[in-house]
Amino acid sequence: MQRKALVIGIDYYEAGNSLPGCVSDAHRVNAVLESHSDGSPNFDVRLLTAVSERDPIPFRALKDSVEALFASEDDIALLYFSGHGHVDATGGYICGSDSVRGDEGLALGTIMALAGASRARNRIIILDSCFSGAAGEATLKPSVSEVTNGTTILTASRANEVAMAGGSGSVFTDLLLDALSGAAANLVGQITPGSVYAHIDQSLGSWAQRPVFKTNVSGFVSLRTVRAPIDVEILRALPTLFPEHGFQLQLDPSFEPELPSQGLNPDADPANTKIFAQLQKLNRVNLLIPNSQLHMYHAAVHSDTVHLTALGEHYRQLNIKRRI
Structure with missing residues:
Protein backbone atom coordinates (compact mmCIF):
# COMPACT_ATOMS: atom_id res chain seq x y z
CA MET A 1 0.00 0.00 0.00
CA GLN A 2 1.53 3.31 -1.14
CA ARG A 3 0.92 6.29 1.13
CA LYS A 4 2.50 9.58 0.14
CA ALA A 5 2.43 12.92 1.98
CA LEU A 6 3.65 16.38 1.01
CA VAL A 7 4.20 18.54 4.10
CA ILE A 8 4.88 22.25 3.55
CA GLY A 9 5.70 24.93 6.11
CA ILE A 10 6.50 28.53 5.12
CA ASP A 11 7.78 31.04 7.67
CA TYR A 12 9.63 33.27 5.22
CA TYR A 13 7.87 35.74 2.89
CA GLU A 14 9.92 38.07 0.72
CA ALA A 15 7.48 40.98 0.99
CA GLY A 16 7.56 40.90 4.79
CA ASN A 17 4.95 39.69 7.26
CA SER A 18 6.83 36.45 7.79
CA LEU A 19 5.29 33.89 10.12
CA PRO A 20 6.64 32.14 13.22
CA GLY A 21 5.86 28.49 13.80
CA CYS A 22 4.81 27.21 10.37
CA VAL A 23 8.10 25.42 9.73
CA SER A 24 8.07 23.99 13.25
CA ASP A 25 4.51 22.75 12.69
CA ALA A 26 5.53 21.12 9.41
CA HIS A 27 8.39 19.28 11.12
CA ARG A 28 6.02 18.04 13.83
CA VAL A 29 3.46 16.84 11.26
CA ASN A 30 6.22 15.11 9.31
CA ALA A 31 7.41 13.29 12.43
CA VAL A 32 3.98 11.94 13.33
CA LEU A 33 2.94 10.96 9.79
CA GLU A 34 6.07 9.05 8.82
CA SER A 35 5.44 6.18 11.24
CA HIS A 36 2.73 4.47 13.26
CA SER A 37 3.02 4.52 17.04
CA ASP A 38 4.82 1.15 17.04
CA GLY A 39 7.53 2.59 14.77
CA SER A 40 6.44 0.81 11.59
CA PRO A 41 6.49 2.92 8.37
CA ASN A 42 3.40 4.95 7.52
CA PHE A 43 3.57 7.80 4.98
CA ASP A 44 6.48 8.41 2.64
CA VAL A 45 6.80 12.12 3.45
CA ARG A 46 8.36 14.89 1.39
CA LEU A 47 9.02 17.87 3.67
CA LEU A 48 9.40 21.38 2.21
CA THR A 49 10.16 24.32 4.49
CA ALA A 50 11.08 27.98 4.03
CA VAL A 51 12.85 29.41 7.05
CA SER A 52 14.65 32.42 5.51
CA GLU A 53 15.75 34.03 2.24
CA ARG A 54 18.20 31.14 1.80
CA ASP A 55 15.43 28.57 1.23
CA PRO A 56 12.27 30.24 -0.12
CA ILE A 57 9.39 28.27 -1.61
CA PRO A 58 8.13 30.41 -4.51
CA PHE A 59 4.85 29.89 -6.35
CA ARG A 60 6.40 27.70 -9.05
CA ALA A 61 7.97 25.30 -6.54
CA LEU A 62 4.74 25.23 -4.54
CA LYS A 63 2.63 24.32 -7.57
CA ASP A 64 5.17 21.82 -8.95
CA SER A 65 5.32 19.94 -5.64
CA VAL A 66 1.52 19.74 -5.37
CA GLU A 67 1.29 18.54 -8.97
CA ALA A 68 3.89 15.84 -8.24
CA LEU A 69 1.97 14.69 -5.15
CA PHE A 70 -1.27 14.12 -7.05
CA ALA A 71 0.38 12.74 -10.22
CA SER A 72 0.86 9.18 -8.93
CA GLU A 73 -1.49 6.28 -8.20
CA ASP A 74 -1.02 5.99 -4.45
CA ASP A 75 -3.55 4.60 -2.04
CA ILE A 76 -3.42 7.92 -0.17
CA ALA A 77 -1.98 11.26 -1.33
CA LEU A 78 -2.00 13.75 1.56
CA LEU A 79 -1.19 17.46 1.42
CA TYR A 80 -0.48 19.50 4.57
CA PHE A 81 0.23 23.23 4.23
CA SER A 82 1.05 25.77 6.94
CA GLY A 83 1.61 29.37 5.88
CA HIS A 84 -0.20 32.47 4.66
CA GLY A 85 -3.60 32.19 3.04
CA HIS A 86 -5.59 34.73 1.04
CA VAL A 87 -9.15 35.08 -0.20
CA ASP A 88 -10.88 37.58 -2.48
CA ALA A 89 -13.65 37.66 -5.06
CA THR A 90 -11.66 35.32 -7.31
CA GLY A 91 -11.35 32.62 -4.65
CA GLY A 92 -8.87 31.37 -2.05
CA TYR A 93 -5.09 30.90 -2.26
CA ILE A 94 -2.17 29.48 -0.33
CA CYS A 95 0.84 31.75 -0.60
CA GLY A 96 4.40 30.94 -1.63
CA SER A 97 7.38 32.90 -0.32
CA ASP A 98 7.24 35.27 -3.31
CA SER A 99 3.61 36.23 -2.76
CA VAL A 100 3.02 39.97 -2.37
CA ARG A 101 -0.74 40.58 -2.62
CA GLY A 102 -1.89 37.02 -2.03
CA ASP A 103 -3.78 36.44 -5.26
CA GLU A 104 -0.55 35.41 -7.01
CA GLY A 105 -0.41 32.39 -4.72
CA LEU A 106 -1.53 28.86 -5.58
CA ALA A 107 -5.29 28.94 -6.06
CA LEU A 108 -7.31 26.54 -3.94
CA GLY A 109 -9.31 25.84 -7.09
CA THR A 110 -6.13 24.64 -8.77
CA ILE A 111 -5.36 22.35 -5.84
CA MET A 112 -8.89 20.93 -6.03
CA ALA A 113 -8.54 20.42 -9.80
CA LEU A 114 -5.23 18.58 -9.35
CA ALA A 115 -6.71 16.42 -6.60
CA GLY A 116 -9.84 15.77 -8.64
CA ALA A 117 -7.82 14.60 -11.63
CA SER A 118 -5.50 12.46 -9.52
CA ARG A 119 -5.53 8.67 -9.84
CA ALA A 120 -4.71 8.30 -6.14
CA ARG A 121 -7.54 6.42 -4.45
CA ASN A 122 -7.80 8.87 -1.56
CA ARG A 123 -6.80 12.54 -1.64
CA ILE A 124 -6.58 14.33 1.69
CA ILE A 125 -5.95 18.08 1.87
CA ILE A 126 -5.13 19.65 5.26
CA LEU A 127 -4.68 23.42 5.24
CA ASP A 128 -3.53 25.44 8.24
CA SER A 129 -3.83 28.93 6.82
CA CYS A 130 -6.19 31.87 7.07
CA PHE A 131 -9.39 31.66 5.01
CA SER A 132 -8.60 28.03 4.09
CA GLY A 133 -12.25 27.02 4.43
CA ALA A 134 -12.74 28.39 0.90
CA ALA A 135 -11.20 25.15 -0.41
CA GLY A 136 -13.76 23.11 -2.30
CA GLU A 137 -16.17 26.03 -2.82
CA ALA A 138 -17.23 27.10 -6.29
CA THR A 139 -15.93 30.67 -6.79
CA LEU A 140 -19.18 32.05 -8.22
CA LYS A 141 -21.40 29.94 -5.95
CA PRO A 142 -19.68 29.54 -2.55
CA SER A 143 -22.55 27.39 -1.27
CA VAL A 144 -21.79 24.78 -3.95
CA SER A 145 -19.15 22.16 -3.19
CA GLU A 146 -16.57 21.07 -5.75
CA VAL A 147 -15.22 18.18 -3.71
CA THR A 148 -14.76 15.24 -6.09
CA ASN A 149 -15.22 11.60 -5.15
CA GLY A 150 -12.34 10.31 -3.03
CA THR A 151 -11.35 13.76 -1.74
CA THR A 152 -11.35 14.97 1.87
CA ILE A 153 -10.59 18.53 3.04
CA LEU A 154 -9.77 19.58 6.58
CA THR A 155 -9.01 23.26 7.17
CA ALA A 156 -8.07 25.40 10.15
CA SER A 157 -10.81 27.96 9.68
CA ARG A 158 -13.76 29.01 7.59
CA ALA A 159 -13.43 31.05 4.40
CA ASN A 160 -13.87 34.33 6.30
CA GLU A 161 -11.70 33.53 9.33
CA VAL A 162 -8.04 33.80 10.24
CA ALA A 163 -6.17 30.88 11.81
CA MET A 164 -5.04 31.40 15.39
CA ALA A 165 -1.56 30.87 16.77
CA GLY A 166 -1.02 28.81 19.91
CA GLY A 167 1.80 28.31 22.37
CA SER A 168 4.03 25.97 20.34
CA GLY A 169 2.54 26.61 16.89
CA SER A 170 -0.96 27.00 15.54
CA VAL A 171 -4.00 25.99 17.55
CA PHE A 172 -5.25 23.87 14.65
CA THR A 173 -2.01 21.94 14.14
CA ASP A 174 -1.62 21.39 17.90
CA LEU A 175 -5.03 19.71 17.89
CA LEU A 176 -4.27 17.85 14.65
CA LEU A 177 -1.13 16.36 16.20
CA ASP A 178 -2.99 15.51 19.39
CA ALA A 179 -5.58 13.64 17.30
CA LEU A 180 -2.96 11.80 15.22
CA SER A 181 -1.03 10.86 18.36
CA GLY A 182 -4.00 8.87 19.66
CA ALA A 183 -6.69 11.20 20.97
CA ALA A 184 -8.84 10.48 17.90
CA ALA A 185 -8.23 6.72 17.76
CA ASN A 186 -11.04 4.19 17.79
CA LEU A 187 -10.96 1.01 19.89
CA VAL A 188 -8.75 -0.81 17.39
CA GLY A 189 -6.27 2.08 17.32
CA GLN A 190 -7.19 3.52 13.91
CA ILE A 191 -7.36 7.27 13.28
CA THR A 192 -9.52 8.48 10.39
CA PRO A 193 -9.99 11.95 8.88
CA GLY A 194 -13.47 12.04 10.38
CA SER A 195 -12.26 11.25 13.89
CA VAL A 196 -9.50 13.87 13.54
CA TYR A 197 -12.10 16.49 12.64
CA ALA A 198 -14.37 15.43 15.49
CA HIS A 199 -11.50 15.85 17.97
CA ILE A 200 -10.56 19.29 16.64
CA ASP A 201 -14.19 20.43 16.43
CA GLN A 202 -14.94 19.41 20.02
CA SER A 203 -11.79 21.11 21.29
CA LEU A 204 -12.55 24.54 19.83
CA GLY A 205 -15.25 26.59 21.53
CA SER A 206 -18.07 28.41 19.80
CA TRP A 207 -16.21 31.71 19.95
CA ALA A 208 -12.97 30.33 18.52
CA GLN A 209 -12.06 29.71 14.89
CA ARG A 210 -14.13 26.91 13.41
CA PRO A 211 -12.45 24.07 11.49
CA VAL A 212 -14.03 22.96 8.22
CA PHE A 213 -14.46 19.35 7.10
CA LYS A 214 -15.61 18.44 3.61
CA THR A 215 -15.54 14.96 2.18
CA ASN A 216 -16.87 12.92 -0.70
CA VAL A 217 -15.90 9.34 0.08
CA SER A 218 -17.65 6.00 0.38
CA GLY A 219 -15.53 4.95 3.37
CA PHE A 220 -12.88 6.49 5.57
CA VAL A 221 -9.25 5.38 5.53
CA SER A 222 -6.94 5.16 8.50
CA LEU A 223 -4.32 7.92 8.58
CA ARG A 224 -2.35 6.37 11.42
CA THR A 225 -2.51 3.47 13.83
CA VAL A 226 -1.72 3.70 17.53
CA ARG A 227 -1.85 1.22 20.38
CA ALA A 228 -5.46 0.17 20.93
CA PRO A 229 -6.98 0.94 24.35
CA ILE A 230 -8.23 -2.65 24.59
CA ASP A 231 -6.85 -5.96 23.35
Whole structure:
Protein backbone atom coordinates (compact mmCIF):
# COMPACT_ATOMS: atom_id res chain seq x y z
CA MET A 1 0.00 0.00 0.00
CA GLN A 2 1.53 3.31 -1.14
CA ARG A 3 0.92 6.29 1.13
CA LYS A 4 2.50 9.58 0.14
CA ALA A 5 2.43 12.92 1.98
CA LEU A 6 3.65 16.38 1.01
CA VAL A 7 4.20 18.54 4.10
CA ILE A 8 4.88 22.25 3.55
CA GLY A 9 5.70 24.93 6.11
CA ILE A 10 6.50 28.53 5.12
CA ASP A 11 7.78 31.04 7.67
CA TYR A 12 9.63 33.27 5.22
CA TYR A 13 7.87 35.74 2.89
CA GLU A 14 9.92 38.07 0.72
CA ALA A 15 7.48 40.98 0.99
CA GLY A 16 7.56 40.90 4.79
CA ASN A 17 4.95 39.69 7.26
CA SER A 18 6.83 36.45 7.79
CA LEU A 19 5.29 33.89 10.12
CA PRO A 20 6.64 32.14 13.22
CA GLY A 21 5.86 28.49 13.80
CA CYS A 22 4.81 27.21 10.37
CA VAL A 23 8.10 25.42 9.73
CA SER A 24 8.07 23.99 13.25
CA ASP A 25 4.51 22.75 12.69
CA ALA A 26 5.53 21.12 9.41
CA HIS A 27 8.39 19.28 11.12
CA ARG A 28 6.02 18.04 13.83
CA VAL A 29 3.46 16.84 11.26
CA ASN A 30 6.22 15.11 9.31
CA ALA A 31 7.41 13.29 12.43
CA VAL A 32 3.98 11.94 13.33
CA LEU A 33 2.94 10.96 9.79
CA GLU A 34 6.07 9.05 8.82
CA SER A 35 5.44 6.18 11.24
CA HIS A 36 2.73 4.47 13.26
CA SER A 37 3.02 4.52 17.04
CA ASP A 38 4.82 1.15 17.04
CA GLY A 39 7.53 2.59 14.77
CA SER A 40 6.44 0.81 11.59
CA PRO A 41 6.49 2.92 8.37
CA ASN A 42 3.40 4.95 7.52
CA PHE A 43 3.57 7.80 4.98
CA ASP A 44 6.48 8.41 2.64
CA VAL A 45 6.80 12.12 3.45
CA ARG A 46 8.36 14.89 1.39
CA LEU A 47 9.02 17.87 3.67
CA LEU A 48 9.40 21.38 2.21
CA THR A 49 10.16 24.32 4.49
CA ALA A 50 11.08 27.98 4.03
CA VAL A 51 12.85 29.41 7.05
CA SER A 52 14.65 32.42 5.51
CA GLU A 53 15.75 34.03 2.24
CA ARG A 54 18.20 31.14 1.80
CA ASP A 55 15.43 28.57 1.23
CA PRO A 56 12.27 30.24 -0.12
CA ILE A 57 9.39 28.27 -1.61
CA PRO A 58 8.13 30.41 -4.51
CA PHE A 59 4.85 29.89 -6.35
CA ARG A 60 6.40 27.70 -9.05
CA ALA A 61 7.97 25.30 -6.54
CA LEU A 62 4.74 25.23 -4.54
CA LYS A 63 2.63 24.32 -7.57
CA ASP A 64 5.17 21.82 -8.95
CA SER A 65 5.32 19.94 -5.64
CA VAL A 66 1.52 19.74 -5.37
CA GLU A 67 1.29 18.54 -8.97
CA ALA A 68 3.89 15.84 -8.24
CA LEU A 69 1.97 14.69 -5.15
CA PHE A 70 -1.27 14.12 -7.05
CA ALA A 71 0.38 12.74 -10.22
CA SER A 72 0.86 9.18 -8.93
CA GLU A 73 -1.49 6.28 -8.20
CA ASP A 74 -1.02 5.99 -4.45
CA ASP A 75 -3.55 4.60 -2.04
CA ILE A 76 -3.42 7.92 -0.17
CA ALA A 77 -1.98 11.26 -1.33
CA LEU A 78 -2.00 13.75 1.56
CA LEU A 79 -1.19 17.46 1.42
CA TYR A 80 -0.48 19.50 4.57
CA PHE A 81 0.23 23.23 4.23
CA SER A 82 1.05 25.77 6.94
CA GLY A 83 1.61 29.37 5.88
CA HIS A 84 -0.20 32.47 4.66
CA GLY A 85 -3.60 32.19 3.04
CA HIS A 86 -5.59 34.73 1.04
CA VAL A 87 -9.15 35.08 -0.20
CA ASP A 88 -10.88 37.58 -2.48
CA ALA A 89 -13.65 37.66 -5.06
CA THR A 90 -11.66 35.32 -7.31
CA GLY A 91 -11.35 32.62 -4.65
CA GLY A 92 -8.87 31.37 -2.05
CA TYR A 93 -5.09 30.90 -2.26
CA ILE A 94 -2.17 29.48 -0.33
CA CYS A 95 0.84 31.75 -0.60
CA GLY A 96 4.40 30.94 -1.63
CA SER A 97 7.38 32.90 -0.32
CA ASP A 98 7.24 35.27 -3.31
CA SER A 99 3.61 36.23 -2.76
CA VAL A 100 3.02 39.97 -2.37
CA ARG A 101 -0.74 40.58 -2.62
CA GLY A 102 -1.89 37.02 -2.03
CA ASP A 103 -3.78 36.44 -5.26
CA GLU A 104 -0.55 35.41 -7.01
CA GLY A 105 -0.41 32.39 -4.72
CA LEU A 106 -1.53 28.86 -5.58
CA ALA A 107 -5.29 28.94 -6.06
CA LEU A 108 -7.31 26.54 -3.94
CA GLY A 109 -9.31 25.84 -7.09
CA THR A 110 -6.13 24.64 -8.77
CA ILE A 111 -5.36 22.35 -5.84
CA MET A 112 -8.89 20.93 -6.03
CA ALA A 113 -8.54 20.42 -9.80
CA LEU A 114 -5.23 18.58 -9.35
CA ALA A 115 -6.71 16.42 -6.60
CA GLY A 116 -9.84 15.77 -8.64
CA ALA A 117 -7.82 14.60 -11.63
CA SER A 118 -5.50 12.46 -9.52
CA ARG A 119 -5.53 8.67 -9.84
CA ALA A 120 -4.71 8.30 -6.14
CA ARG A 121 -7.54 6.42 -4.45
CA ASN A 122 -7.80 8.87 -1.56
CA ARG A 123 -6.80 12.54 -1.64
CA ILE A 124 -6.58 14.33 1.69
CA ILE A 125 -5.95 18.08 1.87
CA ILE A 126 -5.13 19.65 5.26
CA LEU A 127 -4.68 23.42 5.24
CA ASP A 128 -3.53 25.44 8.24
CA SER A 129 -3.83 28.93 6.82
CA CYS A 130 -6.19 31.87 7.07
CA PHE A 131 -9.39 31.66 5.01
CA SER A 132 -8.60 28.03 4.09
CA GLY A 133 -12.25 27.02 4.43
CA ALA A 134 -12.74 28.39 0.90
CA ALA A 135 -11.20 25.15 -0.41
CA GLY A 136 -13.76 23.11 -2.30
CA GLU A 137 -16.17 26.03 -2.82
CA ALA A 138 -17.23 27.10 -6.29
CA THR A 139 -15.93 30.67 -6.79
CA LEU A 140 -19.18 32.05 -8.22
CA LYS A 141 -21.40 29.94 -5.95
CA PRO A 142 -19.68 29.54 -2.55
CA SER A 143 -22.55 27.39 -1.27
CA VAL A 144 -21.79 24.78 -3.95
CA SER A 145 -19.15 22.16 -3.19
CA GLU A 146 -16.57 21.07 -5.75
CA VAL A 147 -15.22 18.18 -3.71
CA THR A 148 -14.76 15.24 -6.09
CA ASN A 149 -15.22 11.60 -5.15
CA GLY A 150 -12.34 10.31 -3.03
CA THR A 151 -11.35 13.76 -1.74
CA THR A 152 -11.35 14.97 1.87
CA ILE A 153 -10.59 18.53 3.04
CA LEU A 154 -9.77 19.58 6.58
CA THR A 155 -9.01 23.26 7.17
CA ALA A 156 -8.07 25.40 10.15
CA SER A 157 -10.81 27.96 9.68
CA ARG A 158 -13.76 29.01 7.59
CA ALA A 159 -13.43 31.05 4.40
CA ASN A 160 -13.87 34.33 6.30
CA GLU A 161 -11.70 33.53 9.33
CA VAL A 162 -8.04 33.80 10.24
CA ALA A 163 -6.17 30.88 11.81
CA MET A 164 -5.04 31.40 15.39
CA ALA A 165 -1.56 30.87 16.77
CA GLY A 166 -1.02 28.81 19.91
CA GLY A 167 1.80 28.31 22.37
CA SER A 168 4.03 25.97 20.34
CA GLY A 169 2.54 26.61 16.89
CA SER A 170 -0.96 27.00 15.54
CA VAL A 171 -4.00 25.99 17.55
CA PHE A 172 -5.25 23.87 14.65
CA THR A 173 -2.01 21.94 14.14
CA ASP A 174 -1.62 21.39 17.90
CA LEU A 175 -5.03 19.71 17.89
CA LEU A 176 -4.27 17.85 14.65
CA LEU A 177 -1.13 16.36 16.20
CA ASP A 178 -2.99 15.51 19.39
CA ALA A 179 -5.58 13.64 17.30
CA LEU A 180 -2.96 11.80 15.22
CA SER A 181 -1.03 10.86 18.36
CA GLY A 182 -4.00 8.87 19.66
CA ALA A 183 -6.69 11.20 20.97
CA ALA A 184 -8.84 10.48 17.90
CA ALA A 185 -8.23 6.72 17.76
CA ASN A 186 -11.04 4.19 17.79
CA LEU A 187 -10.96 1.01 19.89
CA VAL A 188 -8.75 -0.81 17.39
CA GLY A 189 -6.27 2.08 17.32
CA GLN A 190 -7.19 3.52 13.91
CA ILE A 191 -7.36 7.27 13.28
CA THR A 192 -9.52 8.48 10.39
CA PRO A 193 -9.99 11.95 8.88
CA GLY A 194 -13.47 12.04 10.38
CA SER A 195 -12.26 11.25 13.89
CA VAL A 196 -9.50 13.87 13.54
CA TYR A 197 -12.10 16.49 12.64
CA ALA A 198 -14.37 15.43 15.49
CA HIS A 199 -11.50 15.85 17.97
CA ILE A 200 -10.56 19.29 16.64
CA ASP A 201 -14.19 20.43 16.43
CA GLN A 202 -14.94 19.41 20.02
CA SER A 203 -11.79 21.11 21.29
CA LEU A 204 -12.55 24.54 19.83
CA GLY A 205 -15.25 26.59 21.53
CA SER A 206 -18.07 28.41 19.80
CA TRP A 207 -16.21 31.71 19.95
CA ALA A 208 -12.97 30.33 18.52
CA GLN A 209 -12.06 29.71 14.89
CA ARG A 210 -14.13 26.91 13.41
CA PRO A 211 -12.45 24.07 11.49
CA VAL A 212 -14.03 22.96 8.22
CA PHE A 213 -14.46 19.35 7.10
CA LYS A 214 -15.61 18.44 3.61
CA THR A 215 -15.54 14.96 2.18
CA ASN A 216 -16.87 12.92 -0.70
CA VAL A 217 -15.90 9.34 0.08
CA SER A 218 -17.65 6.00 0.38
CA GLY A 219 -15.53 4.95 3.37
CA PHE A 220 -12.88 6.49 5.57
CA VAL A 221 -9.25 5.38 5.53
CA SER A 222 -6.94 5.16 8.50
CA LEU A 223 -4.32 7.92 8.58
CA ARG A 224 -2.35 6.37 11.42
CA THR A 225 -2.51 3.47 13.83
CA VAL A 226 -1.72 3.70 17.53
CA ARG A 227 -1.85 1.22 20.38
CA ALA A 228 -5.46 0.17 20.93
CA PRO A 229 -6.98 0.94 24.35
CA ILE A 230 -8.23 -2.65 24.59
CA ASP A 231 -6.85 -5.96 23.35
CA VAL A 232 -8.35 -6.80 19.97
CA GLU A 233 -8.87 -10.42 21.10
CA ILE A 234 -11.27 -9.16 23.77
CA LEU A 235 -13.19 -7.23 21.12
CA ARG A 236 -13.36 -10.37 18.99
CA ALA A 237 -14.93 -12.26 21.90
CA LEU A 238 -18.01 -10.00 21.90
CA PRO A 239 -20.23 -12.24 19.69
CA THR A 240 -19.38 -15.22 21.92
CA LEU A 241 -20.11 -13.38 25.16
CA PHE A 242 -23.23 -11.70 23.73
CA PRO A 243 -24.65 -14.07 21.09
CA GLU A 244 -27.60 -11.85 20.11
CA HIS A 245 -28.72 -8.22 20.18
CA GLY A 246 -29.97 -7.19 23.62
CA PHE A 247 -28.48 -10.27 25.34
CA GLN A 248 -28.18 -9.96 29.12
CA LEU A 249 -25.15 -11.80 30.51
CA GLN A 250 -25.93 -13.16 33.96
CA LEU A 251 -23.25 -12.72 36.63
CA ASP A 252 -22.97 -14.24 40.10
CA PRO A 253 -20.38 -14.21 42.92
CA SER A 254 -18.33 -16.94 41.18
CA PHE A 255 -17.15 -14.30 38.68
CA GLU A 256 -15.44 -12.18 41.35
CA PRO A 257 -12.00 -13.52 42.41
CA GLU A 258 -11.71 -11.50 45.63
CA LEU A 259 -14.03 -10.28 48.37
CA PRO A 260 -12.93 -7.28 50.49
CA SER A 261 -13.70 -8.93 53.81
CA GLN A 262 -12.47 -12.44 52.94
CA GLY A 263 -9.62 -12.02 50.46
CA LEU A 264 -9.74 -14.76 47.86
CA ASN A 265 -13.29 -15.78 47.07
CA PRO A 266 -13.68 -19.52 47.89
CA ASP A 267 -16.62 -19.72 45.46
CA ALA A 268 -14.75 -18.19 42.55
CA ASP A 269 -14.76 -20.17 39.31
CA PRO A 270 -11.47 -19.75 37.35
CA ALA A 271 -13.31 -19.85 34.01
CA ASN A 272 -15.75 -17.18 35.17
CA THR A 273 -13.08 -14.94 36.70
CA LYS A 274 -11.23 -15.01 33.38
CA ILE A 275 -14.42 -13.90 31.60
CA PHE A 276 -15.01 -11.26 34.28
CA ALA A 277 -11.58 -9.75 33.68
CA GLN A 278 -12.55 -9.31 30.02
CA LEU A 279 -15.91 -7.82 30.98
CA GLN A 280 -14.24 -5.29 33.25
CA LYS A 281 -11.99 -4.11 30.41
CA LEU A 282 -15.00 -3.81 28.12
CA ASN A 283 -16.75 -1.77 30.80
CA ARG A 284 -13.78 0.62 31.11
CA VAL A 285 -14.09 1.59 27.43
CA ASN A 286 -17.87 1.95 27.64
CA LEU A 287 -18.77 -1.15 25.64
CA LEU A 288 -20.90 -2.71 28.37
CA ILE A 289 -22.58 -1.68 31.62
CA PRO A 290 -24.32 -3.47 34.51
CA ASN A 291 -28.09 -3.49 34.44
CA SER A 292 -28.72 -2.07 37.91
CA GLN A 293 -25.40 -1.74 39.75
CA LEU A 294 -22.96 1.11 39.45
CA HIS A 295 -19.79 -1.00 39.50
CA MET A 296 -18.80 -4.32 37.98
CA TYR A 297 -17.74 -5.70 41.37
CA HIS A 298 -21.22 -5.14 42.80
CA ALA A 299 -22.77 -6.57 39.63
CA ALA A 300 -21.00 -9.86 40.29
CA VAL A 301 -21.53 -9.97 44.06
CA HIS A 302 -25.24 -9.14 43.71
CA SER A 303 -25.82 -11.42 40.70
CA ASP A 304 -26.70 -8.61 38.33
CA THR A 305 -26.70 -8.83 34.54
CA VAL A 306 -24.55 -6.83 32.12
CA HIS A 307 -25.43 -5.74 28.61
CA LEU A 308 -23.74 -4.03 25.69
CA THR A 309 -24.01 -0.30 25.16
CA ALA A 310 -24.85 1.04 21.70
CA LEU A 311 -21.11 1.33 21.07
CA GLY A 312 -20.60 -2.23 22.28
CA GLU A 313 -23.30 -3.49 19.91
CA HIS A 314 -21.57 -1.62 17.09
CA TYR A 315 -18.32 -3.48 17.74
CA ARG A 316 -20.19 -6.79 18.12
CA GLN A 317 -21.65 -6.24 14.65
CA LEU A 318 -18.22 -5.37 13.26
CA ASN A 319 -16.98 -8.73 14.52
CA ILE A 320 -19.89 -10.59 12.99
CA LYS A 321 -19.09 -8.91 9.66
CA ARG A 322 -15.41 -9.86 10.12
CA ARG A 323 -14.24 -6.25 10.08
CA ILE A 324 -12.02 -6.48 13.14
